[in-house]
Every structure is written in structure tokens, then in C-alpha cells.
């Protein structure tokens with residue numbers, strides 16, 4: 725019965741190692757780092773896109789205003805050449821209006837050009853950020869796939885170990901199994917260990933030789949614990 729505990733301990737140790745390996749997979753750390761970078765990149769992309777939209781709206785506003793001024797100037801010119809107006813003074817005043825409207829329009833077009841240059845720089849920034857975000861997304865996808873694959877392999881091994889462990893556990897009496905689990909919990913995973921000479925193979929520390937002798941001479945099935953780590957000692 726006590727030897728079964730050692731087999732159980734071997735399975736539990738294997739399960740603990742698999743769990744630890746699964747928790748510490750470098751693929752997961754790499755994926756988290758790429759996801760963080762991607763988050764930052766998407767934030768920057770969102771900001772640049774919003775700035776680009778603001779500037780594009782400003783550009784459109786200048787364009788609309790310039791167009792409307794040109795329409796007004798053309799309308800005044802139509803009146804001038806329609807023959808309705810004959811007074812030279814009035815014609816002169818209309819020409820002055822046209823000149824003033826066109827000057828204003830050219831001023832707006834100059835400003836539109838400046839805004840267009842800013843918008844084009846932002847177009848390039850948005851496109852570059854989009855390209856980098858796309859690369860990071862692809863990298864995250866690749867890492868997620870690799871992580872899933874390794875996790876799947878470990879889960880498969882874990883299932884095999886667990887089922888072997890449960891089969892063994894079913895053959896150990898409930899009281900002894902409780903004792904073993906309790907020790908495992910206290911002694912960082914070691915519930916039972918071989919007593920080798922005076923040395924506990926769980927913590928690799930020695931117990932007094934009188935105590936080791938007493939354990940060896942006890943009737944089979946007597947449960948004794950290591951003074952150092954507390955695990956069940958199997959002579």
C-alpha cells in the first residue's frame with residue numbers, strides 16, 4: 725500500500741511538472757508581448773485616423789468655400805456682361821467685387837494647399853501604422869497557433885498522467901490518501917518519499933538513525949512522517 729503511494733507521487737510530480745511547463749510556456753509570454761505592442765499600435769492608428777479625418781474635413785471646408793466664392797464671382801461677371809448694367813461706375817464697382825472675391829478665393833486655396841499637405845502626411849502615417857498593425861496581427865495569430873499546439877500536446881500528456889493517477893488513487897484507502905494529499909499540500913508537492921538509509925528522498929535531509937530504524941522495524945503499513953518535510957516515509 726505504501727509503495728503505491730510512491731507510484732502515486734511519481735504521477736503527481738509528473739502532473740505538477742506538466743502544469744508548470746504549461747504555465748511557463750515561452751510562446752505565451754511572446755504572444756502577450758505582441759498583443760501589448762499591437763494594442764499600442766492600434767491606439768496610435770486610431771489617433772492618427774481621427775487627426776486625419778479632422779484635417780480632411782478642414783480641407784473640404786476650404787474647398788467648399790473657395791468654390792462658393794468662385795460661383796459668386798462668376799455670377800457677378802455674368803451680370804457685368806449681360807448688358808443689364810451700363811453705368812461705367814456700376815461696372816467698375818462690379819469688377820472690384822469680382823477682384824475681391826477672387827483674391828479671397830486664392831487666399832483660401834493657399835490655405836487649402838497647406839492643409840492638403842498635412843493631410844497627405846497623415847495619410848502616409850495612417851497607412852504605415854496600418855501596415856505595422858497588420859504585421860503584428862499576423863504575428864499574434866502565428867504565436868496563438870503555436871501556443872495552442874504546445875498546450876494541446878501538454879494537455880494530452882496531462883490527461884494520460886491524470887487517468888493513471890486516478891486509477892492508482894482508487895486503490896489507496898481514503899484515510900491514507902487524505903494523509904498523502906495533506907502532506908503534499910504542506911511539503912510543496914511531496915506527499916510520500918522513500919526512506920533511503922537515514923535520508924528522506926523527499927527533502928534529502930537525514931532523520932535520526934534511531935527513528936529510521938524504528939520505522940523500518942514497524943509492522944508493514946505503519947505510517948510514519950519525515951520530521952523535516954512532513955511527507956509519508958516509505959521504508
Ligand SMILES: [Zn+2]
Nearest residue numbers: 924927950953
Ligand atoms: Zn523529508
